[in-house]
Amino acid sequence: MVAAANTGANSHYDIVIVGGGMVGISLALLLRAQQPWNILLIEAQELASSDGPVSGAYSSSFDARSTALSWSSKNIYQSIGLWPQLKKHLSAIAQIHVSDRGHVGMTRIDAGDANVDALGYVVENQWLGSVLLNQLTKTDIQLLGSCKLETIEPLASGMRLQLQQADKDLQTIETKLLVIADGAGSTTAQQLGIQSQSTPYDQTGIIANVSLEKPHGGVAYERFTDQGPMALLPLADFKGRPRSALVWTQPRAMAETLMAADEQAFLEQLQLRFGYRLGHFKQLGKRVAYPLALTTATEQVRRHLVVMGNAAHSLHPVAGQGFNLSLRDAAALANSLAEAGDRIGDLAVLQNYQQQQAIDQRNTVLFSDSLPKLFGLSSSIVALGRNSGLLAMDLIPSLRNSFAQFGMGMATREPGNG
Ligand SMILES: Cc1cc2nc3c(=O)[nH]c(=O)nc-3n(C[C@H](O)[C@H](O)[C@H](O)COP(=O)(O)OP(=O)(O)OC[C@H]3O[C@@H](n4cnc5c(N)ncnc54)[C@H](O)[C@@H]3O)c2cc1C
CATH class of the missing domain: 3.30.9.10 (D-Amino Acid Oxidase, subunit A, domain 2)
Structure with missing residues (x-):
């Protein structure tokens, strides 16, 4: 198994990430590019199967998202x-x-x-995952696959975690910062009393x-x-x-x-x-x-804690924005932590990160939520309106530019920009 190279047991970490999906791994790499923090990434599934794509070999099939x-x-x-x-x-x-x-x-x-x-x-996604995981195994970031987080205990200096890896004894570790990136409706966040609000489409x-x-x-x-x-x-x-x-x-x-x-x-x-x-x-x-559902966490930061990726906001895929937004969050978090010195778990630092991303998150969630609703309605007046909207977009270059810039993740910080 891939993770074998860097799973050496440690008991104190700067940052522990729960969830080795596209967001968790991308965040780990962004963090590593900033500082030599002592980082552990925990994934419930095997990080790669014995014949998995981690070698970088590319095998396309018709079954990938x-x-x-x-x-x-x-x-x-x-x-x-x-x-x-x-x-x-x-x-x-x-x-x-x-x-x-x-x-x-x-x-x-x-x-x-x-x-x-x-x-x-x-x-x-198969190729993206392969490239990310391959890069991860070249770093000193510690990886634990087939691993479940059993308990979380907030401490004054961080979080105490109990981990259960398949066929191993329960392991107790401590971290200054816990990042929860375990997907929509996060069970880890729920353990801490952080609920998610879900509106099915x-x-x-x-x-x-x-x-x-x-x-x-x-x-x-x-x-x-x-x-x-x-x-x-x-x-x-x-x-x-x-x-x-x-x-x-x-x-x-x-x-x-x-x-x-x-x-x-x-x-x-x-x-x-x-x-x-x-x-x-x-x-x-x-x-x-x-x-499909719009799912958002009721809280994204606490002292020594950040909720990220689909665990923080899971969107309708029509606008193709969910992962892009999470990657911008991850880059912003990595930058904020790099500026925080040894205060990476401070509430003020984490709140500052959240504030920085708030407008981007709000606009992206709103855009992704309104698009399917607007175009899902079939009444003729709405149909007329949406067609005029499309025609207007074709006739008015600045409108088209706004749409294009939004799709590229350029117009998300200031409303009305572009
Ligand atoms: C059909 C579809 C198309 C999409 N297309 C786009 C697109 O074009 N552009 C775009 O930007 N976004 C798109 N998205 C959104 C994008 O897929 C998500 O934003 C992204 O997958 C979120 O990644 P994540 O790492 O947060 O969550 P996940 O991918 O859900 O990963 C969570 C990881 O955590 C692990 N885990 C779960 N519980 C635990 C636990 N207790 N302990 C340890 N590990 C755990 C899981 O095994 C998993 O590996 C699309 C979504 C869908 C459904």
Whole structure:
């Protein structure tokens, strides 16, 4: 197992991160780039299987979720030297094509509108995870896979934690700062009495990779239908064949029918809803269904404690903002801690971090929450309004620029910016 190289037992840490998902690992790497803190990362699952992708070998299949990385995420990964590795298997978004099925409105946002090379970059999570984990194992950050956090006891100087790793004795450690990044509805945060508020969208997001007849030309399609929004994001070709990553939001019952349908029937429904801009859909990868909800933690910081990633805010995926926001949070936290000297657990330091990110978080949550609601409504007046909105966006370059800049994570700090 990968973690074997750096799992040497220690009993005192500067920072312990619970959750080795995309956010937990990215944060660990951002922290390591700042200071030689003594860091431990705990993950409930095995950090990599014996034949896992940690060697950096790339094996694409049709079963992976993909993430649209924003311009701000690119800058963050570039700052810690990971971009050249990530770049090997990602697809740049040259244009975003927004349309509304059955209505006339449509708009195109070009990278040129925002004076950038790309509006974002689509990476398969499998590859992102592989690059992050591979980098992590090259550092001295300690890793404990198959490990559960049993108890948390707040102390004056930090937190005392009891850890249970598979087949090992219970281990007691102390840390100056505990970062909870264990996903939506965090059970670790609940142990400390931090609840999460969850509002279900009564929608399910189905993801799958789709191979295409025509090249996607770097175009990301956002299509709003009366059943819910769908996105087809450009992926790097695989074995010479163009592919896009589908995120298709459906009412729960419809999603169940689509999940049960055979490949042919699924592709026919998709074709019906999307049309023929990419020619005929050729092949479908593994489908995975995600029930969708807006979930936010009631608290994000306490003395010696930060809640991050989906554990802090889990968003509707239609705007592709959840991970990008969390990465901006992680970069901001790493910067704040670097300036804090030996006061990394101080409430004032952590509150200052939260204050810095508050506007970005509020705007991003609002944007991600309002988009599916606005386009999910089917009354003709709303349809007229949203079409005029799309037409207006096509006619008014500054509106398009705002949308483009938001998607890139550039206009999130000051409302109305851009
Ligand atoms: C369909 C879909 C498409 C999306 N597309 C985009 C996109 O294009 N762009 C974008 O920015 N965002 C996107 N997102 C959002 C993005 O996937 C999330 O923001 C991101 O996965 C959050 O990562 P995380 O590390 O916080 O949580 P998770 O990925 O849930 O990771 C949490 C980790 O903690 C571990 N864990 C859980 N409990 C414990 C415990 N008690 N002890 C130790 N470890 C524990 C888990 O095993 C897991 O590894 C999308 C989401 C969905 C559902």
